[in-house]
Amino acid sequence: MKVLFFFFWIFIINITFSQTNIFLIGRTLGEKVIATGDTLRVFGFAPNLGAHPPIPGPLIEANQGDSVHIDFWNVSQLHHHTIHLHGLDVNQANDGVPMLSFSVDHMDHGWYHFKAPHAGTYLYHCHVGSTIHLQAGMYGPIIIRPSDGSNTTWDGGYPFDTETMLFMSEFDTFWHTDSILDHEHDTTAVYDPLEIPPYTPDYFLINGLSDQQLKDSVELLSITNYENYFRLVNIGYCSNKVIFPSALSAEIIDSDGRPLPTIETTDTIEIYPGERYGVLAKSAIPINDSIQIQYFDMMTGELKNTQYVSVEITDANKLSEFGDLTELTLVPNPVDNELSVNFNLLKKIPLSYRITSYDGKLIFAKNLPNFDLGKNSFKINTSSLKSGRYLMSLINHKNIVSKKFIKL
Ligand SMILES: [Cu+2]
Incomplete structure (x- = not known):
């Protein structure tokens, strides 16, 4: 009863x-x-x-x-x-x-x-x-x-569009046998370390999945080119190295539930058991790559295993705040003295623009006034530009959308 x-x-x-x-x-x-x-x-x-x-x-x-x-x-x-x-x-x-x-x-x-x-x-x-x-x-x-x-990310922190948790742990399958798991039926018993074989993990997990399971996991496959916030957690007994593709320009912004005083830009993040890191990542170019997660023996430092989380960015130009890049137009193109820039704004955000030559040299950059949501337009005086090919980029924090134009 x-x-x-x-x-x-x-x-x-x-x-x-x-x-x-x-x-x-x-x-x-x-x-x-x-x-x-x-x-x-x-x-x-x-x-x-x-x-x-x-x-x-x-x-x-x-x-x-x-x-x-x-x-x-x-x-x-x-x-x-x-x-x-x-x-x-x-x-x-x-x-x-x-x-x-x-x-x-x-x-x-x-x-x-x-x-x-x-x-x-x-x-x-x-x-x-x-x-x-x-x-x-x-x-x-x-x-x-x-x-x-x-x-x-926190009150007054960084806005993000998508978030992914990578929660690392391991299994030592021998530690999952009844002889080990039923060991403590007497709740007053203290483990005799000699009775437990040394920890020898044979499955290295991300969100509870490894190897083919991870490859089949749809949720981790495709990341849009919006602002991606990664929450990295290690609750295994190995230390981890998480290695992001360089194209993602990973930035560590918080650690163990607190904002870091300065952002650290790095592709490789070491995480010890119990630690958590927050990482912002995005790419300005399409990529088809993977995040590597390495597992190291804490006693010997030996690399035990590497797992891979696929990252696929197919449309690097699809940036949420600006709307669809196809709505960014430069008129006329080719241009003589005045270029008209038209775009669609979906979020109220501070914007600037810059013009670079085709070999990457900055010609000029300027902050823009606040725009209303929806379709907007501003003009750039291009009379001082030499004849040639240029790139006009709209920028917000880390978002960049670019279009080519030709100066006559
Ligand atoms: Cu318990």
Whole structure:
């Protein structure tokens, strides 16, 4: 009867929760299909009673300032668990470190309450028998969005058009066997490190996928040439190097949920376990390439594996703020003394323009007054230009749209 009531109560809570309330179920008999097609036993956090825990766990998402309430039900097989909110500034009672707050016993539940602090990328994981429970799959991402919930990195931060999370972890399939996972049925037991074989990961994951699974994953295949915001997270036991194609001009703008004082432009980003980085990336040219994610042994520094996430930019000219480039027209072309520039503006943004020669030399650059949304036009005096071929570019922050013209 008690069990029936338990499941009934979970069902009621599951269907009545509003957005700032999050419902998670801890399980230890989860199944996860790996790249070979085999099924691996995992621990993890599931969004509802019927589901196997996804790897990584469900996204916890809130706006800065929101009151967040996580109701965590432990439906696992005799283990106890917690939810540690890694990197979030929450009070000790709600931080899921068992000795300092509480842990949730089998067939029981507990609440975690916090007011969402700084916008940024965080993660959560179980903090009971962390070495095993975490590797077994008890982890997931947290995104705190700015107060207004907009596609901006934080309040007053960078706007972006698309976002991609690359959440890195690994599996050591031997650590997913019953002999290891059932080791801690006695919750007072302390692991004897000698009983656990050295960590030897054989699956290297991005968003829970590796190898062919990653290649088949549609969501990571195509990135438009808008402002792309990458949230990089490492919750494995390897350190990662994420290498972006140079054409993407990757810029690190935040680290561990805080804006960096200065933007760092780099193609290679090193991420140690538990760290998060925010990266803005876009390309001015079409590319068909991939982001490389390397996994290094933390003890020896040895490169263990490399995974690839395809990046395909087919239409580098399709920039959201300017509208369709086909609407950028230069009239007349060829031009003599005055060039008329016509374009369509879809966002209120500061604009400038520049004219460069065909060999890339800057001829002149100028800020433009604020334009209204929709179709706009301005004129450039071209009388001082020598005869030849030029490039006229409209620029905003990192967006550039260019068209050729000929000076008579
Ligand atoms: Cu646990």
